[in-house]
Amino acid sequence: MFSQSKVLVIDDDQSTLDILKFNLEKMGYACVISDKPKLTMDLAQKFDPDLFILDLIMPEISGIQLCHDIKANPLFKDRPVIFLTAAEQESDKLQAFESGAVDYIQKPFKVGELKVRIKNQLELYRNTKKLSELCNDMERLAEQRAKQLFHADRLATIGILAAGVAHEINNTTAFINGNVCTFDTFWKTIEPCLMANAGKDKEQDERLKFIINETPKLIECMKEGVKRISRIVEVLRAFYRKEEVAKIPFNLKKCIDMSLQMCGKMIRDRQITVKTEAKDTYVIGSAQQMEQVIVNLVVNGIDAMEKSQDPSLTVKLYSENNQAHVEVIDTGTGIPDDIIKKIWDPFFTTKETGKGTGLGLAIARSIVNDHGGEITVANCHGGGAKFKITLSLAK
């Protein structure tokens, strides 16, 4: 619903004012009338009219002068001005339009026609205003999106770099791993030799004992470290690898475990309680891409709980009617009704500039759709949001 339109009528003749006021108010407009043309600008400031109706020939100030004053005022220059006058010379009409008026109605006027003309001008004004607001919005949006694109581009570059770095680290890790394993077998030979040398110096014996005791643990630690590096690198590479949608059966439960592992640091840092209810469930497609989707939902959920007292994230996986369902439920702020439809739009984000690309959910939806599934969102009753992915079970 629009707000009530406001009309200011200036005429030195009371009969015009009364007849107009009666009719305009009947049409549902707010109407202020005055027979003092000198007060026009003061009244405009107070009343903020959407439309002016002016008489042309008045003592003190002419309607033409008033129209010039209105058009010179930045606050009112866009408001339509209609002349309602008994002046009937061509030159009057011409002057009126030249001063910026949008319409010219001759007395004696027909009320029916007058009403329609006023209504049309108000509608035109409202639409023009809306258009210019939309135009401003679009400009702002374009600017915002340009920034986001730049950021997304940088992210993509980092992604490519990360894949390259991951490859390098993988190679280095491979030879560390090889050498650690070799050293492990060497140690089995070294250890008895060291013991053979014992018994000369008590202090040295103590140290030897310590070394013999600790070295196997050090080797195990190194092996574990190397394994961890390989795993992280593998996740990184998988995440950034661009692939056609594979058509391989995979276990959604593993995807969920992997995703939560990737978000492990965030979860620990923000002290989030994670509950999972998942059984082995197989679907067809790309495990890596589905991981990307789940990571996205998990990160969004965590971000939505930034100010939650007791942040808790629930991930459920179950099958029903030949379909697999993954639910990611947070206890955050939920999604306001006015934006819930927009969240799937590319570049739509509520995160501060630089934090979110606005691409996450758009990509998530396109991945799920590529898998022949669907992804939906709903707000939970007790606050928070629930994202749900539905995919066909592998046969």
Added chain:
Amino acid sequence: MEPAEKKRILDELGNIPEELYNELVDCFLADIPKKIEQLKTAIQNGNYKSIKAVSHGIKGVSANLRLDKLYELSRELELAGSNNEELAGIEKKFRIFLEAIDSFSFSWGRK
């Protein structure tokens, strides 16, 4: 004024209440002696600008109130004023206008 005619006028003015219309006509009639004085002086002095301005005002109100006869006559006076017509001719028009006013106020007085 005939009831049928008045009804037509009220209708044309967007069904304004009859009391409002009566009030507006009363105001017009209360104001008219002053205007007539102004016109008389203007014609005597050959002040065309004033002839034009005063008759324009009368024209506007009679147009609004659908007093067609008065509208026509005041319109002629205004035109004569802006065309700088001969004063004798204007005075003649003015007299016809006065008669029309008299006859209207008489009929209006009886309502």
